[in-house]
Amino acid sequence: xxxxxxxxxxxxxxxxxxxxxxxxxxxxxxxxxxxxxxxxxxxxxxxxxxxxxxxxxxxxxxxxxxxxxxxxxxxxxxxxxxxxxxxxxxxxxxxxxxxxxxxxxxxxxxxxxxxxxxxxxxxxxxxxxxxxxxxxxxxxxxxxxxxxxxxxxxxxxxxxxxxxxxxxxxxxxxxxxxxxxxxxxxxxxxxxxxxxxxxxxxxxxxxxxxxxxxxxxxxxxxxxxxxxxxxxxxxxxxxxxxxxxxxxxxxxxxxxxxxxxxxxxxxxxxxxxxxxxxxxxxxxxxxxxxxxxxxxxxxxxxxxxxxxxxxxxxxxxxxxxxxxxxxxxxxxxxxxxxxxxxxxxxxxxxxxxxxxxxxxxxxxxxxxxxxxxxxxxxxxxxxxxxxxxxxxxxxxxxxxxxxxxxxxxxxxxxx
Amino acid sequence: xxxxxxxxxxxxxxxxxxxxxxxxxxxxxxxxxxxxxxxxxxxxxxxxxxxxxxxxxxxxxxxxxxxxxxxxxxxxxxxxxxxxxxxxxxxxxxxxxxxxxxxxxxxxxxxxxxxxxxxxxxxxxxxxxxxxxxxxxxxxxxxxxxxxxxxxxxxxxxxxxxxxxxxxxxxxxxxxxxxxxxxxxxxxxxxxxxxxxxxxxxxxxxxxxxxxxxxxxxxxxxxxxxxxxxxxxxxxxxxxxxxxxxxxxxxxxxxxxxxxxxxxxxxxxxxxxxxxxxxxxxxxxxxxxxxxxxxxxxxxxxxxxxxxxxxxxxxxxxxxxxxxxxxxxxxxxxxxxxxxxxxxxxxxxxxxxxxxxxxxxxxxxxxxxxxxxxxxxxxxxxxxxxxxxxxxxxxxxxxxxxxxxxxxxxxxxxxxxxxxxxxxxxxxxxxxxxxxxxxxxxxxxxxxxxxxxxxxxxxxxxxxxxxxxxxxxxxxxxxxxxxxxxxxxxxxxxxxxxxxxxxxxxxxxxxxxxxxxxxxxxxxxxxxxxxxxxxxxxxxxxxxx
Numbered sequence: 001x002x003x004x005x006x007x008x009x010x011x012x013x014x015x016x017x018x019x020x021x022x023x024x025x026x027x028x029x030x031x032x033x034x035x036x037x038x039x040x041x042x043x044x045x046x047x048x049x050x051x052x053x054x055x056x057x058x059x060x061x062x063x064x065x066x067x068x069x070x071x072x073x074x075x076x077x078x079x080x081x082x083x084x085x086x087x088x089x090x091x092x093x094x095x096x097x098x099x100x101x102x103x104x105x106x107x108x109x110x111x112x113x114x115x116x117x118x119x120x121x122x123x124x125x126x127x128x129x130x131x132x133x134x135x136x137x138x139x140x141x142x143x144x145x146x147x148x149x150x151x152x153x154x155x156x157x158x159x160x161x162x163x164x165x166x167x168x169x170x171x172x173x174x175x176x177x178x179x180x181x182x183x184x185x186x187x188x189x190x191x192x193x194x195x196x197x198x199x200x201x202x203x204x205x206x207x208x209x210x211x212x213x214x215x216x217x218x219x220x221x222x223x224x225x226x227x228x229x230x231x232x233x234x235x236x237x238x239x240x241x242x243x244x245x246x247x248x249x250x251x252x253x254x255x256x257x258x259x260x261x262x263x264x265x266x267x268x269x270x271x272x273x274x275x276x277x278x279x280x281x282x283x284x285x286x287x288x289x290x291x292x293x294x295x296x297x298x299x300x301x302x303x304x305x306x307x308x309x310x311x312x313x314x315x316x317x318x319x320x321x322x323x324x325x326x327x328x329x330x331x332x333x334x335x336x337x338x339x340x341x342x343x344x345x346x347x348x349x350x351x352x353x354x355x356x357x358x359x360x361x362x363x364x365x366x367x368x369x370x371x372x373x374x375x376x377x378x379x380x381x382x383x384x385x386x387x388x389x390x391x392x393x394x395x396x397x398x399x400x401x402x403x404x405x406x407x408x409x410x411x412x413x414x415x
Numbered sequence: 416x417x418x419x420x421x422x423x424x425x426x427x428x429x430x431x432x433x434x435x436x437x438x439x440x441x442x443x444x445x446x447x448x449x450x451x452x453x454x455x456x457x458x459x460x461x462x463x464x465x466x467x468x469x470x471x472x473x474x475x476x477x478x479x480x481x482x483x484x485x486x487x488x489x490x491x492x493x494x495x496x497x498x499x500x501x502x503x504x505x506x507x508x509x510x511x512x513x514x515x516x517x518x519x520x521x522x523x524x525x526x527x528x529x530x531x532x533x534x535x536x537x538x539x540x541x542x543x544x545x546x547x548x549x550x551x552x553x554x555x556x557x558x559x560x561x562x563x564x565x566x567x568x569x570x571x572x573x574x575x576x577x578x579x580x581x582x583x584x585x586x587x588x589x590x591x592x593x594x595x596x597x598x599x600x601x602x603x604x605x606x607x608x609x610x611x612x613x614x615x616x617x618x619x620x621x622x623x624x625x626x627x628x629x630x631x632x633x634x635x636x637x638x639x640x641x642x643x644x645x646x647x648x649x650x651x652x653x654x655x656x657x658x659x660x661x662x663x664x665x666x667x668x669x670x671x672x673x674x675x676x677x678x679x680x681x682x683x684x685x686x687x688x689x690x691x692x693x694x695x696x697x698x699x700x701x702x703x704x705x706x707x708x709x710x711x712x713x714x715x716x717x718x719x720x721x722x723x724x725x726x727x728x729x730x731x732x733x734x735x736x737x738x739x740x741x742x743x744x745x746x747x748x749x750x751x752x753x754x755x756x757x758x759x760x761x762x763x764x765x766x767x768x769x770x771x772x773x774x775x776x777x778x779x780x781x782x783x784x785x786x787x788x789x790x791x792x793x794x795x796x797x798x799x800x801x802x803x804x805x806x807x808x809x810x811x812x813x814x815x816x817x818x819x820x821x822x823x824x825x826x827x828x829x830x831x832x833x834x835x836x837x838x839x840x841x842x843x844x845x846x847x848x849x850x851x852x853x854x855x856x857x858x859x860x861x862x863x864x865x866x867x868x869x870x871x872x873x874x875x876x877x878x879x880x881x882x883x884x885x886x887x888x889x890x891x892x893x894x895x896x897x898x899x900x901x902x903x904x905x906x907x908x909x910x911x912x913x914x915x916x917x918x919x920x921x922x923x924x925x926x927x928x929x930x931x932x933x934x935x936x937x938x939x940x941x942x943x944x945x946x947x948x949x950x951x952x953x954x955x956x957x958x959x960x
Contacts, residue, residue, distance in 0.1 A: 207426070207430065208430070208435065210426060211424060211426035211427050211430065211435075212435060212469050212470060214424045214426055215424055215427070215435070215437060215438070215469060216438065216544055216546070217546070218544075220423060220424060223424075223425065223426075258426075261425045261426050261428065262425060262426075356507065358507075360507070361507040361508070364470065374470060374471060374543070374544050375470050375471055375511075375514065375515075375543055375544070376511075377470045377511045378507045378508065378510055378511045379508060379511065380464055380465075380505050380507065380508045382465075401429055402429045402430065
């Protein structure tokens with residue numbers, strides 16, 4: 001499929017005239033295409049996409065990702081660059097139309113895009129600019145492509161007009177407070193926005209593989225006897241790279257998910273963490289105590305640039321030669337090993353999922369009293385880049401209760 | 416056990432995303448055949464690769480040719496590398512997947528071979544944790560179906576016992592989770608010994624009404640109906656499924672989806688290919704058995720059916736089969752008047768000269784097998800009385816296209832009679848199944864200018880413009896549905912027989928009026944002129960596609 005768009009010249013415009021300029025571009029585009037005997041591009045947006053960035057570099061990376069996103073989901077895109085740290089106060093906009101032609105399936109579509117750059121105090125006025133530019137009767141997806149400024153008013157104001165807020169907890173500098181804010185927004189009647197976390201999606205295969213252990217009837221009783229969960233996540237690279245901070249968001253969300261599904265509650269006063277290692281104590285409804293250890297693990301990089309310390313780094317092209325899977329599977333904080341220990345009728349079962357050295361696969365294994373039980377199995381971990389993760393969110397509607405439950409618990413555990 | 420194994424796993428509740436079946440073994444009869452090689456093996460591998468099948472998932476090949484497990488694994492690997500949309504094989508996934516591949520050699524009539532198969536499955540139940548979940552897939556030539564089914568019963572591999580209730584009666588809670596719903600309909604096919612047993616049967620299911628009934632009788636002596644999955648891969652196509660979504664998730668169409676507003680319906684399944692290597696089968700089948708009895712009647716049913724009470728297997732199939740019951744069988748006069756059959760002659764297609772059907776390898780030079788058929792059917796019910804359904808299908812036609820066209824009635828009053836406008840064109844809603852899947856609505860619009868002129872324009876929705884992701888292959892969807900116990904997209908016994916009832920009435924009519932020479936249409940054309948006459952009698956034309 002050819003995702004390479006053809007574009008009109010990017011045009012600097014006055015904020016007040018964006019709609020007029022779009023209309024003019026459409027007319028010109030249609031006339032030019034028809035003059036050449038072609039079929040005019042279809043104006044069939046399926047969503048509004050508001051992308052919030054705080055750096056021009058991020059905006060440029062997002063702009064590249066939009067080619068892929070808009071090929072699949074023609075959209076009206078409002079790309080916001082909010083540089084609140086700058087002293088000047090000004091706002092400028094650039095618009096374009098991007099025509100996407102597909103080779104596999106006939107047809108082409110056109111996305112409308114405006115980039116609005118706000119500096120200094122002008123950032124506070126962005127919601128007022130966004131609202132009138134949203135295409136009517138289409139869902140609004142807001143993607144926070146940088147660390148979302150949850151402490152700023154603009155975060156909640158955009159939450160108020162969004163149907164879905166897309167964040168990436170792999171970038172959160174602090175987990176507990178961020179999860180708490182997101183959980184509040186997702187549960188509040190004041191906002192209609194559902195919250196999505198790209199990081200939650202990244203480890204979906206781990207949840208699936210965990211669930212598969214317990215699909216088998218003989219194994220199910222072990223769910224009630226879980227006494228220990230050990231999680232390792234990708235920390236700093238073994239090759240000496242130390243940039244970036246290990247991010248336990250995936251690991252904590254995983255524990256949050258298990259806890260919500262199995263009705264575990266945190267035991268007050270017994271949650272400890274030192275540095276990036278957590279020792280947590282939870283208790284099931286039946287009174288079973290569950291000890292949880294979450295710790296970073298140095299990742300032996302496949303090659304020098306295999307470990308990407310943040311999705312941001314990947315998006316900005318620091319690893320242009322890396323295959324797509326590296327972007328998702330070796331993000332710092334990615335789950336590396338999960339081990340669940342449980343007992344039932346005097347037997348001890350250990351269920352393990354371990355990421356392979358090549359980062360592309362995971363192997364599942366189960367032992368009972370130290371003896372292998374069933375088949376060890378290796379599965380492929382999908383090579384999902386950030387654009388694809390965002391794209392998948394465009395196909396999600398409504399709240400993801402599993403995520404929101406996990407988010408609440410993970411936030412409490414991380415505090 | 417099989418039901419509770421998943422439904423009581425609390426980690427499953429509310430889980431989004433793909434559906435995962437229980438551990439099971441797929442037992443393929445005819446494992447070295449073309450269908451298995453081109454479709455089934457790549458589909459199973461793709462499921463393992465993209466939607467992790469459960470640990471212990473196994474494939475047991477059953478065929479007459481001697482082969483070791485290792486040779487079979489190499490055969491599978493070669494098939495995947497040649498035909499899978501994900502190729503070459505992923506080494507790590509292959510390592511796990513291949514451990515679940517087994518080969519069992521037997522003659523299809525050899526009871527001892529089935530007993531040995533039972534022992535192998537029993538061993539796999541234990542070793543690979545598949546707990547008696549067995550899916551038998553008949554991918555052989557149809558003449559072996561009765562024998563294989565009979566022997567499966569004799570070898571006690573069918574596990575029909577314990578079937579006390581029907582499936583998907585609509586009494587179950589509707590508010591179940593997605594995953595639970597996926598398992599909604601399979602509890603009835605569990606054996607008393609644990610695990611479930613299912614049978615998948617490829618088309619053709621019989622060659623006329625009587626043979627279909629006879630095959631059903633033989634199947635149901637051994638299996639219960641809710642264990643049987645009659646496959647029509649057309650129903651696995653995303654865009655075919657979308658007909659239901661389009662009709663029943665959009666409130667604006669249902670009020671006009673009837674005889675008051677619709678003038679006629681045209682269903683076209685046009686192929687550019689000729690008979691290729693299928694002459695042996697095609698000579699005995701022809702277009703009417705190959706395409707009309709299954710694919711086209713499925714499209715007709717989905718277009719004409721009433722809203723089901725729920726998106727559940729039997730609710731959907733109940734409504735589909737009502738459509739077939741509402742189509743009167745054709746008497747001799749009607750067959751003569753309302754059906755056209757023809758055969759392609761030599762011609763040019765895509766710039767190449769192609770031979771006529773009777774010149775194709777394996778085809779008798781005096782063959783009267785139809786490669787083209789068109790017909791007019793009526794659906795005699797409250798919604799459709801008086802609305803003709805025109806069906807046409809053929810090989811070596813001008814274009815490969817499958818499309819359903821709903822032609823609406825013209826406006827009752829010619830408002831523009833004092834202008835240049837002499838005729839108003841009807842609105843047409845087109846649902847294109849392949850290629851370029853999409854939906855278009857044709858309507859009249861004023862041509863800009865001082866003079867009143869009206870031109871038809873298309874408002875077009877292309878799937879490729881809104882959803883560019885590639886959908887799974889039809890067989891992937893259908894195999895997964897089988898493993899999950901969801902029979903919505905499979906044909907029920909009464910549906911099969913009702914379809915054959917209609918087709919057999921036409922076959923009988925043709926047999927009663929044998930013709931020495933079929934009308935010949937030129938390859939690369941849109942069929943014989945007789946087909947045009949069929950519509951012209953009603954003052955209509957075939958849609959130009």
